[in-house]
Amino acid sequence: MVKELLTGNKATAYGAMLARAQVIPAYPITPQTTIVERIADLISEGRMEAKFVKVESEHSAMAAAVAACNTGARAFTATSSHGLALMHEVLMWAAGARTPVVVVNVNRAMGPPWSVWADHQDAMAERDTGIIQFWCENNQEILDTVIMAHKVAEDPDIMLPALINQDAFFLSHTSEPVDVPDQEMVDRFLPPFNPKEKLDVDDPKGFGSLVMPPQYMEFRAKMAKSMDMARDLIRKVDREWEELTGRSYGGMMDMYRCDDAEFILFGAGTMMSTAKDVVDDMRNEGRKVGIARLRILRPFPFEEVRYLADRVKAIGVMDRTYTFGQGGPLYNEVNAQLYNHTNPPFTKNYVIGVGGRDVIPRHIRSLFDDLEKVQENGYGEEGEIHWWGLLDGSTPKEEM
């Protein structure tokens, strides 16, 4: 194991190299571009044995990756924001065709107004495609997750594509020390991809062809079943990775100091790293606070949410995006799990950090203060969905 100083994008490229991805169809987009550049370098330097396919769009990138998977090759690609949106149709295809392509998405705001900064709108819009979604908070987690995601996605019982999310610039362009595992160890962990059904000129079959109504529903039910089965596999793969490297990401959810916590903030990505630091400080002051960080969005970690619901007084859900007309997406997801739960805790939605706006320690502390207050006295003037730090006077000036 070698420790290197890597950006999130370089960690992504190293992950693909160590996973022995064989076909990389990719199209550059800010802030993902250096992933594509680094992978092209690794191939030209002879460090990575893969076919790099230059394509004319993200739609084509994903289509080529699906086709590569159909031949039995391990396929990897990366994109961001509008690029992911352009892939949308083929994400559906990859899931339905049961081709376990692994895609890294650098989370970036959707335009207009044009923005290249961190925001979770792009990935949240792909919740219904049938793609497994991993979310990362640091560069080590990105590298590890690329390898783990291949193992989960390619399992014969799962066979679904996987999306790995990392925040634009906060991770993609920020260098951190990253342990680069030995190839030999990764090979032991991740066997070669060997799907049951492959394109074969000597035994021609139609892939993804027409089925009639009496069968379509069964294929979708099988997808649903595989997605549900992925929960246990993700937990198992996380434990296996921990045995090899000492690193675990919590299985389905990353819970930080949640055991005896009364107030919890739940959210995704890099802002939760900041939140963990704040929780350490507040714990020293005797406050019973904790952080639940989204690790897997699909399949949704409903057992983990209910585990927390049994223990805490209130959950504040931080959303770095919005579902127009229906609150923050994570807020919806959490509340949906609590409706049929006995004595659900109080919940409030904080829309925060949208479009790359900084989320700093003072904000996290303010959210905890607000959560304690509204849990006691009920929602204030702002209601249950609070756009935190909006320039409309709703957030106290000293807390912005």
Added chain:
Amino acid sequence: MPGTMDEIPITPINTVNSTVVKTGGWRAFRPICDTEKCIKCWSCWKFCPDVSIAISENGPVYDYDHCKGCGICANVCPVKCIEMIPENK
């Protein structure tokens, strides 16, 4: 057709060969080649999207079990020796 969930494969694949599935019944217009005028350039053979034209000494031979009558062969023919005849005539 598989009858239970267990019999349905995880990957949606069709194992029935396309030679068995006859799509010629979709055709509204039938291509007919005037082999006297044909110059054997094989543009029709090259452009046929359904691989329904075979090469012969006398000109194109149509596989009417699979030709859907799209008319691309007639359109690309440089000497216009392929005519599209309505099937109901």
